[in-house]
Amino acid sequence: MKLSFIGAAHEVTGSCHLLEACNKNILIDCGMEQGPDLYENQEIPVTAGEIDFILLTHAHIDHSGRVPLLCKHGFKGGIVTTFATADLCSIMLRDSAHIQEFEAEWRNRKGKRSGAPLYEPLYTTADAETAIGLLAPCDYNQKITLCDGVEVRFNDMGHLLGSASIEIWVTENDITKKIVFSGDVGNINQPILRNPQKVQSADYVVIESTYGDRTHGEERPDYVGEFTRILRETFLRGGNVVIPSFAVGRTQEMLYFIREIKEKNLIPEFPNFEVYIDSPLAIEATTVFNKNVKSCFDEAAMKLVEQGINPLVFPGLKVAVTSDESKLINFDEKPKVIISASGMCEAGRIRHHLKHNLWRADSTICFVGYQAVGTVGRKLIEGAECVKLFGENITVNAKIESLKGISGHADMNGLLDWLKGFEEKPSRVVVVHGEDTVTERFAWLIEEKIDIPAFAPFSGGCIDLATNTVLSEGVRIPKKAIEKPARARASMVFQRVVAAAKRLMEVVLKNEGLSNKDLAKFETQIHNLADKWDRE
Ligand SMILES: [Zn+2]
Numbered sequence: 001m002k003l004s005f006i007g008a009a010h011e012v013t014g015s016c017h018l019l020e021a022c023n024k025n026i027l028i029d030c031g032m033e034q035g036p037d038l039y040e041n042q043e044i045p046v047t048a049g050e051i052d053f054i055l056l057t058h059a060h061i062d063h064s065g066r067v068p069l070l071c072k073h074g075f076k077g078g079i080v081t082t083f084a085t086a087d088l089c090s091i092m093l094r095d096s097a098h099i100q101e102f103e104a105e106w107r108n109r110k111g112k113r114s115g116a117p118l119y120e121p122l123y124t125t126a127d128a129e130t131a132i133g134l135l136a137p138c139d140y141n142q143k144i145t146l147c148d149g150v151e152v153r154f155n156d157m158g159h160l161l162g163s164a165s166i167e168i169w170v171t172e173n174d175i176t177k178k179i180v181f182s183g184d185v186g187n188i189n190q191p192i193l194r195n196p197q198k199v200q201s202a203d204y205v206v207i208e209s210t211y212g213d214r215t216h217g218e219e220r221p222d223y224v225g226e227f228t229r230i231l232r233e234t235f236l237r238g239g240n241v242v243i244p245s246f247a248v249g250r251t252q253e254m255l256y257f258i259r260e261i262k263e264k265n266l267i268p269e270f271p272n273f274e275v276y277i278d279s280p281l282a283i284e285a286t287t288v289f290n291k292n293v294k295s296c297f298d299e300a301a302m303k304l305v306e307q308g309i310n311p312l313v314f315p316g317l318k319v320a321v322t323s324d325e326s327k328l329i330n331f332d333e334k335p336k337v338i339i340s341a342s343g344m345c346e347a348g349r350i351r352h353h354l355k356h357n358l359w360r361a362d363s364t365i366c367f368v369g370y371q372a373v374g375t376v377g378r379k380l381i382e383g384a385e386c387v388k389l390f391g392e393n394i395t396v397n398a399k400i401e402s403l404k405g406i407s408g409h410a411d412m413n414g415l416l417d418w419l420k421g422f423e424e425k426p427s428r429v430v431v432v433h434g435e436d437t438v439t440e441r442f443a444w445l446i447e448e449k450i451d452i453p454a455f456a457p458f459s460g461g462c463i464d465l466a467t468n469t470v471l472s473e474g475v476r477i478p479k480k481a482i483e484k485p486a487r488a489r490a491s492m493v494f495q496r497v498v499a500a501a502k503r504l505m506e507v508v509l510k511n512e513g514l515s516n517k518d519l520a521k522f523e524t525q526i527h528n529l530a531d532k533w534d535r536e
Contacts, residue, residue, distance in 0.1 A: 032065030055182025084162025158186030209434030212442030267280030
């Protein structure tokens with residue numbers, strides 16, 4: 001029995017571990033690498049067709065995003081996860097496939113004339129559908145037999161709807177070892193979801209370390225009070241509150257807060273203010289939340305449900321599915337809340353709302369999540385006086401606010417607390433899913449504070465589980481320093497071009513019925529623009 005670490009080793013994204021036991025190959029998570037990428041990952045040492053099972057801790061793309069790729073390459077096994085994760089994967093993997101297809105289409109249109117070889121999308125909607133067809137959901141806290149000699153159990157981790165830690169019991173030649181994968185550890189006192197559930201025993205623990213060297217602060221923030229202040233002050237000025245938010249998870253938390261604000265009439269001057277969700281994925285995700293209430297909601301949210309109240313619904317909630325509906329939002333003059341994706345303002349409909357509100361001194365842009373370096377969101381938080389959107393320079397007159405303390409991840413103390421929950425000390429802890437030096441520091445902290453041997457492998461690192469021997473610490477192969485940041489930047493800029501092209505198409509459709517003369521003029525302008533760039 002052997003455990004290898006493939007992805008999210010000394011890195012934050014691309015979680016993927018391989019357990020070889022009882023003549024089976026079992027993957028725990030199979031995520032996409034996103035954002036800054038420091039090290040080369042080793043290939044999974046078996047082919048996709050030789051993998052028997054994939055166990056998913058949760059639906060975030062950095063844990064599940066490469067599953068359709070494995071399907072494309074011949075994976076035919078079962079994908080075991082919780083019911084809510086299976087539901088979220090159904091919408092998120094389809095969305096991820098759309099993005100891959102869209103990018104390939106764009107590249108190929110451009111490359112056709114130069115005779116460039118056809119660019120194949122990483123995977124297609126058909127591959128995502130294959131993956132969705134292989135999902136085999138199970139309940140929390142149910143011990144299930146995966147195959148001869150291997151049993152598994154999923155426990156609530158309170159990080160995202162359906163998120164879980166996974167306990168795995170492996171028995172080979174009368175020796176049983178138990179491995180626990182934390183997945184992403186949830187933060188305490190967050191809305192809707194329960195606190196992370198402790199696990200009693202393990203021989204080996206594989207733990208994430210995103211906040212392995214930081215805390216979220218001592219005091220529990222008063223989210224509803226702070227959010228009320230931001231909304232009220234903006235409405236009194238006559239402006240809108242624009243919230244860039246991740247579609248799955250954070251958007252639903254915001255709805256939960258707003259429902260409470262409305263129910264308690266905390267903004268008596270504007271009791272009927274309207275709230276728009278402008279993101280098709282967010283709307284689908286909200287439906288998934290409503291479907292999985294019983295298995296996933298915490299006590300406070302359940303209390304509402306028992307009283308017949310849907311904690312994510314309130315009077316004045318409006319959704320925009322089509323782009324026309326999205327545009328109409330800006331014609332409505334009344335002060336309102338607009339929640340839209342992407343969370344870091346790099347793509348998606350949020351950019352339209354920023355364009356319409358950033359220049360207005362009466363509006364507020366309210367950030368509710370982490371903003372990575374280099375993103376429009378980060379620039380705004382750092383006080384940029386002007387940002388570029390759709391090629392236009394937009395002056396920032398709006399108030400920029402952040403709802404502090406809100407995070408789906410446990411901080412350093414939360415991670416240590418969860419580890420202290422084991423009644424007997426595990427033989428070894430493996431630290432993954434953290435920034436380069438953070439993984440090392442957190443491993444050191446575990447040894448110092450709770451006296452358990454810990455190490456942070458590089459990709460390819462592996463352990464013999466029967467004898468508790470580290471067979472390899474993995475290989476530290478840095479990505480080519482010059483190539484990587486440039487490529488990351490190029491891809492970000494490219495996404496903006498794609499968004500602009502989508503907008504152009506929307507404008508075209510809106511102009512149906514214009515006079516023939518104007519349409520001909522518009523057509524010529526588009527051809528001129530296309531000819532200018534289609535020049536290879
Ligand atoms: Zn996650």
